[in-house]
Amino acid sequence: xxxxxxxxxxxxxxxxxxxxxxxxxxxxxxxxxxxxxxxxxxxxxxxxxxxxxxxxxxxxxxxxxxxxxxxxxxxxxxxxxxxxxxxxxxxxxxxxxxxxxxxxxxxxxxxxxxxxxxxxxxxxxxxxxxxxxxxxxxxxxxxxxxxxxxxxxxxxxxxxxxxxxxxxxxxxxxxxxxxxxxxxxxxxxxxxxxxxxxxxxxxxxxxxxxxxxxxxxxxxxxxxxxxxxxxxxxxxxxxxxxxxxxxxxxxxxxxxxxxxxxxxxxxxxxxxxxxxxxxxxxxxxxxxxxxxxxxxxxxxxxxxxxxxxxxxxxxxxxxxxxxxxxxxxxxxxxxxxxxxxxxxxxxxxxxxxxxxxxxxxxxxxxxxxxxxxxxxxxxxxxxxxx
Numbered sequence: 001x002x003x004x005x006x007x008x009x010x011x012x013x014x015x016x017x018x019x020x021x022x023x024x025x026x027x028x029x030x031x032x033x034x035x036x037x038x039x040x041x042x043x044x045x046x047x048x049x050x051x052x053x054x055x056x057x058x059x060x061x062x063x064x065x066x067x068x069x070x071x072x073x074x075x076x077x078x079x080x081x082x083x084x085x086x087x088x089x090x091x092x093x094x095x096x097x098x099x100x101x102x103x104x105x106x107x108x109x110x111x112x113x114x115x116x117x118x119x120x121x122x123x124x125x126x127x128x129x130x131x132x133x134x135x136x137x138x139x140x141x142x143x144x145x146x147x148x149x150x151x152x153x154x155x156x157x158x159x160x161x162x163x164x165x166x167x168x169x170x171x172x173x174x175x176x177x178x179x180x181x182x183x184x185x186x187x188x189x190x191x192x193x194x195x196x197x198x199x200x201x202x203x204x205x206x207x208x209x210x211x212x213x214x215x216x217x218x219x220x221x222x223x224x225x226x227x228x229x230x231x232x233x234x235x236x237x238x239x240x241x242x243x244x245x246x247x248x249x250x251x252x253x254x255x256x257x258x259x260x261x262x263x264x265x266x267x268x269x270x271x272x273x274x275x276x277x278x279x280x281x282x283x284x285x286x287x288x289x290x291x292x293x294x295x296x297x298x299x300x301x302x303x304x305x306x307x308x309x310x311x312x313x314x315x316x317x318x319x320x321x322x323x324x325x326x327x328x329x330x331x332x333x334x335x336x337x338x339x340x341x342x343x344x345x346x347x348x349x350x351x352x353x354x355x356x357x358x359x360x361x362x363x364x365x366x367x368x369x370x371x372x373x374x375x376x377x378x379x380x381x382x383x384x385x386x
Contacts, residue, residue, distance in 0.1 A: 019109075019122070022122050022125050022126065023105050023109055023122075024102055025129055026102075026105045026128040027099070027101040027105065027138075029134065029135060030098055030134060031098050032139075033139035034091050034094050035087070036139060038087060039140060041276065042093075042142075045064075045143075046068055046089075046093060048065070049065040050069070050077050050079065051077070051078075052077075053065065060266075061143065061196055061197055061198070061199075061265055062196075062265035062266075063146060063196045063197040063261075064143040064197050067096055067100070067143070067145065067146040068093060068096065068141060069093070069096075070096040071096040071099070090141075093141055094139055094140075094141050096141070097138070097142075100145040100148075100149050101138055103153075104152050104349060105125050107152035107153055108121070108124050108349045108352060111320075111324055111353070112353055112356060114156075114159050114163075114320040114324075115320040115321040115323075115324040119360075120357070121356075123356040123360065124349075124352045127351075127352040127355040127356055127359075128352045130284065130289070130293070131284075131352065132281055132283070132284060133282065133343065133345040133348050134345075134348060136280040137279045137345075140276075140279070142276040142345070143198045143275075144201065144346055146193070147194045147197040147198040147346055148348070150191070150193040151204040151331075152349055153190045154190035154194065154207070155207070155327045157183055157186050158187050158208065158323050159323050159324065161180060161184060161187065161246055161247070162318040162319055162322070163319075163320060164179055164180050164246070180246035183246070184208075184246050184247075187208065187254075188256075188257045189257055191204060191207065191254050192254065192257035192258040192260070192261045193261065195261070195262065196261040196262055196264075198275060199273055200273060200274060200275045201334060201338070201346045203333070203337075204327070204330055204331065205255070205258055207330060208247055208254055210329075211247055211322065211323055212244070212247040212248060212250075214312070214322065214326065215317070216244065218312060218316060219244070219316065276342065276343040277342065278340060278341055278342055279343075282335060282344035282348070282351065293355060296354075296358035296362070298358070299361050299362060300354040300356070300358025300359070301328075301358075303357055303358065303361040304321075304328075305325065307321070308321050324353060327350060330350075331346055331350035332351065334346070335347035
């Protein structure tokens with residue numbers, strides 16, 4: 001008994017170390033290029049950021065500017081003139097990029113673990129290593145990183161909102177209102193920061209509204225069944241309102257907060273802030289790797305839609321898996337609409353989640369077929385011995 005009690009902390013320590021290592025792998029892989037020669041677009045962004053906040057009419061986002069200078073301290077207001085000093089300055093500034101990738105990977109793990117399992121969350125982190133926006137271009141300082149990070153953080157907050165059941169919560173009436181309301185406000189602010197960092201990839205602001213639409217449609221179908229059996233007075237209007245109002249609040253706050261932050265942090269029309277030009281595509285260039293990942297993507301998307309649809313229809317309320325699926329759909333649809341010429345980093349978390357879903361489905365099917373074959377062989381041996 002004493003030995004078992006001593007082993008548990010060691011197992012927890014080893015498991016925690018392994019978890020942190022896997023989550024940090026994408027940032028570590030991107031860090032191998034931190035000393036690469038500065039790109040012209042990086043130098044332009046850093047030069048504009050060092051001049052100070054963008055004036056009226058100047059292209060730039062204050063959210064992205066603060067991200068560019070997050071790892072640079074005591075700068076003289078302009079880029080160094082000497083090549084060696086310039087390379088060292090850019091390498092230091094790229095530390096913010098690596099930190100953003102690490103935080104985004106952590107959000108991917110937590111979001112997948114909340115919706116599925118911890119093992120699948122780790123698998124999603126490993127798939128990030130295969131995607132070119134991280135593997136080949138993860139070191140480059142660009143506005144897509146804070147936009148992706150804030151969107152992933154908002155996803156976590158909305159998944160937490162989905163776990164709060166205002167109908168069955170055993171708390172005071174004030175807590176039942178305050179917790180969902182505070183979560184909705186924080187999620188709206190996170191989505192607004194994502195839009196303010198890069199307005200061109202702001203489709204993620206539709207996340208609360210899309211989830212609200214799915215929930216309202218599901219409750220409408222369930223209410224129609226109740227209406228057929230009973231009169232209109234038999235509909236659980238209060239229960240429906242308790243499930244809808246947090247998502248309605250988030251969907252209403254996001255446009256207001258996004259408009260406020262865009263007015264505060266962006267001094268030019270949102271269309272003037274163009275996304276970064278793509279250095280690498282969303283999928284690897286190798287036909288074999290691309291085909292394998294596309295197959296896993298199709299399997300993962302199909303499996304996720306079927307599983308989430310059945311579970312949502314059975315429970316009649318939003319779960320973290322539904323929020324994650326809607327997020328993946330919005331990000332991949334935005335990447336498809338943006339075209340191959342733009343940086344695909346905002347779609348990388350969604351693609352990694354669906355690839356992990358597909359790999360998990362394939363592994364489960366393979367294990368089931370293997371077990372079935374073993375049982376068949378065992379039955380054949382027993383019948384032959386008789």
